[in-house]
Amino acid sequence: MNQFVLQHGRSPELRLFPHILEVGIKKNGSIQLNTFLTTATEGLRIYCIMEGRFEWRIGQQPYVLYPGDTALILPGASLGSDNSVLDIGAFAWIHIGIQKQDNGQIQPGRWSGLSETEGAAIGKILLLNGTPVLSRFSEAGKIIKCIYTELFGNEIGYQARINHQVDELLIQVTRQMTKQGHSGRDFPKTFMHLEEVLRRNLAHQWTVEEMAALVGLGTTLFNERVKNYSGFSPINYLINIRISEAIKLLKQPEISVTDIALDTGFYSSQHFSTTFKKLTGYRPSEFRKNHLRNK
Amino acid sequence: MQCIITIELGTNGVRVFAFDLDGRVIGSMKGYHPTFHTEPDYSEQDPEQIFITTLYLLKNLLNEYVHPKKYKVASICFCASMHSVLAVDRNGIPLGNAITWADNRARQEAQDLRGSALGKTLYAVTGTPIHPMSPLLKIAWIGHHDKERFRLTAKFLSIKSYIIHQLTGEYMTDYSIASATGLMNIHTIAWEPDALQYAGISSDRLPDLAPIFTTAGRLKKAYQQSLNLPAETKILVGSSDGCMATLGDGVLGEGKATITIEDSGAVRVMGPTVLKDEHMRFFNYLLTENCYVSGGPTNNGGNIFEWFTRQFGDFSHPYDIESSMQQLIEEASKVPAGSDGLLFLPYLLGERAPIWNADARGAYFGLNIKHERQHFVRATIEGILYEIYSIGKILGEQRNIKSLSVNGTFGVIPFWTQMMADMFNRPVRTRQRSHSVSFGAFLLSATEMGIYKTLDEAAGTVELPDVYRPDKQRHAVYADYFAVFEKLSTRLSEEFEAISALQRKHVLPQPSLTPIKN
Numbered sequence: 076m077n078q079f080v081l082q083h084g085r086s087p088e089l090r091l092f093p094h095i096l097e098v099g100i101k102k103n104g105s106i107q108l109n110t111f112l113t114t115a116t117e118g119l120r121i122y123c124i125m126e127g128r129f130e131w132r133i134g135q136q137p138y139v140l141y142p143g144d145t146a147l148i149l150p151g152a153s154l155g156s157d158n159s160v161l162d163i164g165a166f167a168w169i170h171i172g173i174q175k176q177d178n179g180q181i182q183p184g185r186w187s188g189l190s191e192t193e194g195a196a197i198g199k200i201l202l203l204n205g206t207p208v209l210s211r212f213s214e215a216g217k218i219i220k221c222i223y224t225e226l227f228g229n230e231i232g233y234q235a236r237i238n239h240q241v242d243e244l245l246i247q248v249t250r251q252m253t254k255q256g257h258s259g260r261d262f263p264k265t266f267m268h269l270e271e272v273l274r275r276n277l278a279h280q281w282t283v284e285e286m287a288a289l290v291g292l293g294t295t296l297f298n299e300r301v302k303n304y305s306g307f308s309p310i311n312y313l314i315n316i317r318i319s320e321a322i323k324l325l326k327q328p329e330i331s332v333t334d335i336a337l338d339t340g341f342y343s344s345q346h347f348s349t350t351f352k353k354l355t356g357y358r359p360s361e362f363r364k365n366h367l368r369n370k
Numbered sequence: 371m372q373c374i375i376t377i378e379l380g381t382n383g384v385r386v387f388a389f390d391l392d393g394r395v396i397g398s399m400k401g402y403h404p405t406f407h408t409e410p411d412y413s414e415q416d417p418e419q420i421f422i423t424t425l426y427l428l429k430n431l432l433n434e435y436v437h438p439k440k441y442k443v444a445s446i447c448f449c450a451s452m453h454s455v456l457a458v459d460r461n462g463i464p465l466g467n468a469i470t471w472a473d474n475r476a477r478q479e480a481q482d483l484r485g486s487a488l489g490k491t492l493y494a495v496t497g498t499p500i501h502p503m504s505p506l507l508k509i510a511w512i513g514h515h516d517k518e519r520f521r522l523t524a525k526f527l528s529i530k531s532y533i534i535h536q537l538t539g540e541y542m543t544d545y546s547i548a549s550a551t552g553l554m555n556i557h558t559i560a561w562e563p564d565a566l567q568y569a570g571i572s573s574d575r576l577p578d579l580a581p582i583f584t585t586a587g588r589l590k591k592a593y594q595q596s597l598n599l600p601a602e603t604k605i606l607v608g609s610s611d612g613c614m615a616t617l618g619d620g621v622l623g624e625g626k627a628t629i630t631i632e633d634s635g636a637v638r639v640m641g642p643t644v645l646k647d648e649h650m651r652f653f654n655y656l657l658t659e660n661c662y663v664s665g666g667p668t669n670n671g672g673n674i675f676e677w678f679t680r681q682f683g684d685f686s687h688p689y690d691i692e693s694s695m696q697q698l699i700e701e702a703s704k705v706p707a708g709s710d711g712l713l714f715l716p717y718l719l720g721e722r723a724p725i726w727n728a729d730a731r732g733a734y735f736g737l738n739i740k741h742e743r744q745h746f747v748r749a750t751i752e753g754i755l756y757e758i759y760s761i762g763k764i765l766g767e768q769r770n771i772k773s774l775s776v777n778g779t780f781g782v783i784p785f786w787t788q789m790m791a792d793m794f795n796r797p798v799r800t801r802q803r804s805h806s807v808s809f810g811a812f813l814l815s816a817t818e819m820g821i822y823k824t825l826d827e828a829a830g831t832v833e834l835p836d837v838y839r840p841d842k843q844r845h846a847v848y849a850d851y852f853a854v855f856e857k858l859s860t861r862l863s864e865e866f867e868a869i870s871a872l873q874r875k876h877v878l879p880q881p882s883l884t885p886i887k888n
Contacts, residue, residue, distance in 0.1 A: 259688030260680040270404055292688065300689050305402035306383065306427075315401075315426060319419035326463045354425060356596030366463065 076220060078102045078165075083172075088226045091234055094186050095241070097170035098222060103127075103161050113155025119171045119181070119201070120148040121248060123216035127164015131156050133207045145209040145216070147248060149201065150175060167219040171241060173198075183245060186238050196285045197249045203272060203289065204252050212251050218244045253291035262304055265290045273316060277340045283309050317341065318354055325363045332359050373441040374819075375431070376811035377424060379450035379530055380611060381405075381470065381633065384420065386427045387808040388435050391444075391821060393831075397435030398805070399427045406467065411474040414467035417456055417532050424533055429597055437598060445604035447815040449614045449807060450530035452550035452655070455508045457523040458532065465519050468529050469508050476507035477728070479514070483507065483568070490650070492565055497644060497654030497662070498552035501722065506552030509569040523575065530608075531577045538587030538605055541577040546609040546663075548579055549656035556644070556656050582609045582658060583818045606815060613655060613663045614810030615777055616640050620832025622661075622825060625772035627765060629758055629790060629798075630806070631781035633673040636723075637761040638665035639769050651724050651764065658825065666723025666761040670716040670754060672780035674732075677718060678750045682743075699785050702748035707792065707844040708851050709745045711736045714753030715858060717866075723761050725859055729870035735858060751786065752848075756855045759793045759848075775799045775834055777806035784838075791838040793852070795845045799834035 080099030081089050089095050096118050113132070122145065129140045134152040142164075148154045150173060156162070174182045181198035183189055189197065209215075222240050225233045257265050269290050273281065286309050287297035301309045317339045324335045336347035336359075344359075351359050373396055378385040383403055388396040401423040406414045428446075436443060453471035458464050469475075483489040484500040498504050505526070513520045527535070528551075531543045548554040553569065553576065555562040561573040580586070586607045594601055608614075612630075616638045619628045627639045639645075644654040645664040654664045676691065683694030717730035734749065765771065774796050776787050782800050791798040813828040822828035 259685045260683070260691075262689040262691065265689070266402075267404060296688065306400040307402070311426075312402075315403075315419065315422050319416060319422045322418045322422070352596075354422065354429070354596070356592030356594075361592075366461065 076100060076223070079223070081226065092186075092237060094172040094184050095169065095222075095237075096172050098168070098219065098226070100125075100165065100167045100219075100223070102165040103163055106163060107161045109159045111156050111161040112159050113153050115151055115153040116148075116170065117150050117172075117175065119150060119173045120154065120168060121171070121215055121219075121244065122146040122148070122154075122166055122168040123213065123219060125165040125167060125216055127162060129156070129162045129164060129166070130160075138208050140208065141210075143211045143213045145212045145248065145251075147201070147207050147209065147252070149207070150181060152207070167216050169219050169222070169241075169244070171245075183242070186241075187245075188239065188242050189245070192282070192284070196282070196288055197245055199279075199285055200249050200253060200288050203276070206252075206255070209248065209251050209255060212248075214247050214251075215244060218247065249288070250291065253288055257291045262300060266301070266304060270316070273313060274320075277317060277320060278338055279340065280342075281313055281340070286313075313340075314350065318351060321347070321351065321359070322362070325359055326366050328363075328367055332363070335359070371439070371441050372444040373436060374444055374812055374815040375428070375436070375446045376608075376808045376815070377428065377446060377448050378611060378614075378807050378811065379420065379424070379448065379533065380807075381451050381472070384423045384427055385805075385808060386424075386431045387805065387812070388431055388441070389809075389812045390441075391816065391819075393809065393812055393816070395805070396439070396441065397431055398808075399431050401427045405470060405472070409475070411477065413470045413472040413474075415454075415470055415529070417464050417468050417529060420468075420529060421533055421536050425593075432597055432599070443599055443603050444819055445606050445815045447606040447811045447818075448530055448534065448608035449611055449811045450528065450547060450608075452547060452610045452612060453503045453505055454529040455505045455512075456527045456529055456532050457512065457519055458525050458527055459522050460524040462525075462535060464532070465522055468532070471503045473508065474502045474728070475515075476502040476504075476511040479507045479510050480504070484650070488564065488568065492552065492562070492568070493650045494646075495555045495557065495562055496552050496565060497549055497556040497656070497664075499650055499653055499722070499726070500552070501726070502728075504552035505550075506565055506569055509553075509571060513570040520570075525575055525577060526571065527577055534586045534605065534607065537589055537593055539590060540587035542580050542584065542586045542607050543577040544580055544582045544584070544607040544609055545656045545658065546582060546613040550610060550612075550653070554579070554656075556654060556662070559656070559659065580607050582607060582814060604818075606818060608811055609657065609814060610655065611807045612636060612638065612665075613657045614808070614814070615806045616663050616810070617657065617813055617825065617829055618806035618808070618810030618832070619775040619777055619834065620829040621775065622829035625770055626775070627665075627762065627769070627771045627773075628775045628777065628806075629762070629781055631671045631754075631758065631776070631778040631786070633671055633676075634667060634669055635671035635754075635758055635778070635781075636665055636667040637758060637765055638663055639765060639771070640664070641769075645765070645768050647768075649726075651726060661825070665765060668757050668761060669719040669722055670757060672754075672778070674716045674718055674754055675750060675780065678747070682746070698747045699751075699783065701744040702751055703785055705744050705748040706847075707752075707789075708847040709749040709752055710741065711738065711851070712741050712745045712749040713756075713851060713855055713858065714746075714749040715855070715862075716750070716753045716757050717859075720870075721757075724764050725863075727863060727866060729866045730859075730863075731866055731869055731873075733858070733862075736854075751789065752851075753855070755786065755789050755793055756848075756852055757859075758790065759852065760856060760859070762794060771796070773797065773799065787836075787838045791840045792844040793848045795840045795842075795849075797840065798838045800836050800838070801834050802836060 083096045287294045321339045333344045336344040341347035385400045387398040456468040480502045553565045621628045645652040713735040715733045718732045720728040721730045
């Protein structure tokens with residue numbers, strides 16, 4: 076396949092696809108200086124290595140990428156290489172315009188066939204994930220080539236097909252990302268990972284779908300495994316963490332009960348108070364008074 | 371109609387049981403809470419999460435099984451893992467997380483004390499082996515390395531003491547848990563001045579000592595209401611998981627021993643005298659005055675088989691480790707006893723009894739060209755159980771063990787139970803639905819209520835219906851191979867030290883996917 080690049084605003088092929096900001100394949104035969112400039116954009120960029128070996132910096136961190144590796148550059152994150160060197164090799168990439176919500180979450184636009192909740196869950200998982208490199212994941216490259224074929228072929232239904240392919244790419248990348256590092260063998264380790272992410276983002280209104288996707292499982296299997304391992308449903312386990320953290324904060328006098336409620340993921344201080352009292356028998360303020368009194 | 375509730379604060383979670391007065395289970399629940407390893411040697415748990423987990427389970431157990439059937443709760447009895455330390459300030463507020471038995475930060479303190487004359491004296495009077503697990507050494511570590519926390523600490527509690535304090539406001543610890551701190555004199559039943567001095571504290575910074583039958587105050591009003599329990603509900607301070615597993619199997623009396631295999635394992639005996647050992651290999655913990663639970667613990671129990679399963683098991687169903695283990699056990703059963711001469715040293719986590727060597731590491735030995743995959747499976751299980759047998763063997767030098775019982779998740783797997791019967795050449799008793807720890811706590815509560823006059827009488831009523839009888843031929847094979855196993859476990863000590871030093875030196879970075887280092 077030849078190299079090419081299409082850009083939003085310049086290439087007529089993309090006129091019907093305003094959410095595709097750039098798509099292309101690059102083949103580079105000799106090391107070139109000052110060509111791979113460090114950039115950061117508002118969109119989501121996906122690069123798939125086809126040949127060669129690339130030393131890139133993604134969000135300041137150095138990575139070495141090999142054929143089959145896929146790099147995911149989140150909105151705002153930088154991509155470049157030291158001295159702007161472009162190494163020898165070939166890669167395909169796509170740059171997708173993605174909506175950024177006021178709360179910092181990202182979501183595909185109206186072109187997407189994903190429902191609002193599924194789109195939001197995918198956005199959440201992409202943002203949460205620690206590593207920007209998916210190893211041995213060449214599916215992304217295949218999808219980009221397919222988008223290329225459709226863009227130049229203009230066969231009947233190509234418009235729908237291209238949007239399907241972009242959705243497919245987002246879904247595949249997200250699934251791969253959650254499965255990577257979860258071999259299906261070590262549930263304690265997987266659960267520990269989940270537990271860490273929940274604690275770091277306790278204020279987020281977690282859904283079971285999001286939690287399940289984080290560890291690469293469907294919700295049915297996820298519910299069953301969590302219940303079997305921990306004795307709790309995922310939501311009840313989450314509430315336990317929330318209340319435990321809240322108790323710790325209540326024992327420190329400086330934070331207000333309302334702030335504690337929101338920091339630990341309750342909708343409101345009312346919701347916090349009801350849940351807290353149901354489990355402990357105390358309203359949060361009573362609990363605080365009882366435990367701050369010097370004995 | 372009365373019932374007894376038991377709460378077990380275990381290593382990975384909390385288990386609650388409701389028993390009727392005949393010892394039948396009315397209902398039970400379990401709840402997980404995590405262990406944090408913020409540093410390689412650290413092992414910590416969140417006391418508030420343990421408290422919330424306990425409260426949640428207790429409330430649900432009551433609402434689901436106890437209140438609807440109009441049972442009146444006679445008592446709630448606690449038992450817990452040993453060796454935990456939680457520092458709290460003068461308001462009873464935790465200063466950081468609780469440090470669990472598995473924490474190794476006091477490695478250096480333990481090494482220094484173990485080699486000293488004071489170490490030998492303290493072992494003899496406290497019954498607790500000199501090891502980083504011991505609260506004695508953990509408190510000393512806090513004194514040396516975390517001076518601010520040490521200064522602010524009003525009390526050094528165990529996790530159980532903290533949970534009881536949350537529920538009733540009392541600071542109390544029972545003889546069993548206290549006897550596993552390395553700070554209590556098990557002969558005089560008082561905090562040991564020499565140990566206190568070594569730890570750098572006075573006895574007012576420890577909770578009050580109480581016999582296991584003691585009522586630890588009344589439930590606070592708010593909990594009486596939220597749990598719908600009357601004020602007079604007894605909260606019994608209870609005992610430790612090790613002591614209760616032994617009592618729950620009815621091991622009181624001459625000639626009896628019990629084997630526990632959960633993630634880790636232990637072989638224990640119970641009686642009026644302590645085991646003396648110049649090599650300091652045994653623990654001697656206190657159940658009641660003049661009744662000691664003694665034995666040896668191993669680090670490498672079911673967790674090693676789980677490790678093996680994760681590496682080599684079939685996981686076509688994600689995370690279904692139970693079926694994977696079952697499948698491997700079926701494979702192992704097709705290999706003859708002795709694994710055709712393949713031996714496994716199970717020291718993946720270092721070892722406590724009998725070799726007490728934190729540097730010990732695992733090995734497969736005797737491999738020849740005819741060995742196949744399934745030999746490794748069987749050899750792995752055999753290695754774990756040879757280690758259990760080696761503890762039993764040195765116990766046998768001081769006690770004449772005639773009958774054995776087995777409990778714990780892994781211990782009661784029939785293939786494992788039979789293997790132990792064959793190795794020990796003794797009949798082994800068990801019950802399939804094993805919950806020996808909680809049943810021990812039930813017997814304790816029932817004795818407190820006067821249903822049994824003494825713990826002896828209570829233990830005498832325990833029936834273990836399943837009996838596995840030894841096979842002479844298999845025993846002979848195991849005995850032959852064990853001789854080599856035993857030699858390897860002690861002869862390799864120099865190589866263990868060398869390899870673990872190298873493993874610490876060349877700590878491998880996480881493979882792939884983490885950013886490369888410049």
